[in-house]
Amino acid sequence: MAFTADYNIHTHSHYCGHGTGEVHDYVEEASAWKLGLLGFSEHCPFPDHFLKRSRMDISMMPAYEADVREVAKTAPFPILLGYECDYFTKYHDYFKDLKDSGRLDYLVTGTHFIIRPDGRRVTPFSDELVKEDLWLYYKQMEEAVSTGFFDFIAHPDLFMAGYAGWDAGAQALARDVIQLSLSSGLPLEVNSNGLHKPQVAGRAPYPHEGFWRLASELGAPAVISSDAHKPGHLCADRGMVEEWALGLGIKLVKPVFKPGRLEWDRG
Ligand SMILES: [Zn+2]
Ligand SMILES: [Zn+2]
Structure with missing residues (x-):
């Protein structure tokens, strides 16, 4: 069964400092496009201000969270509150506390x-990635x-933004990442924001066709x-990207909101 992507669960805003x-x-914007679900996933700040140039300050978290919960009260569809997290082992307890806080949906x-x-x-x-970086990317x-x-796993093919060739190393990494999704059950994200980034070797950095052909093949x-x-980027590419994904035979799943958690309709 093919789903219509009438949702968006990876959304930023002015809070991250590099969004508007x-x-x-x-x-x-989501209402105008008749979405059935909208999830906010602002870049998660770190307690020691790591990566602060591309993250809101940690002191802004309550404002962001309150803002999302406030708009959810009157929105004509469910609004989810979450964060997009760069995970590093040294912050394990910080992310665990965030997960266990009960404040977030995903x-x-x-x-x-x-x-x-x-x-x-x-x-x-x-940065240009070298072969050794591919292993580090997977490990992380x-x-x-x-x-x-x-x-879920955002832009799993982002490594192809820094790696020009679709060579044996890139394909092996892609296979490992896809296996990670299959063994964990976590969906991979077809992320259309790569279409707005500078091209790499004459192509969009991501979504990367080779990666997604493999993901399709492996199910x-x-x-x-x-x-x-x-806001103008929220849904503008949606139809085109969905058609592309379905054309490759990618197995789309659909987010289903239950208060406090995100589930998947796997068709
Ligand atoms: Zn961002
Ligand atoms: Zn991201």
């Missing part, structure tokens, strides 16, 4: 950075998934989201 638009602007894991053995922080957005994602804190569950950082 008030929370209510996104709700209005948590997403998104790997935007890896730390090389020499301590250097590397991101596929602006695997550690995040193994905590059980997270509900991994997937959700579609826009990862919007401005």
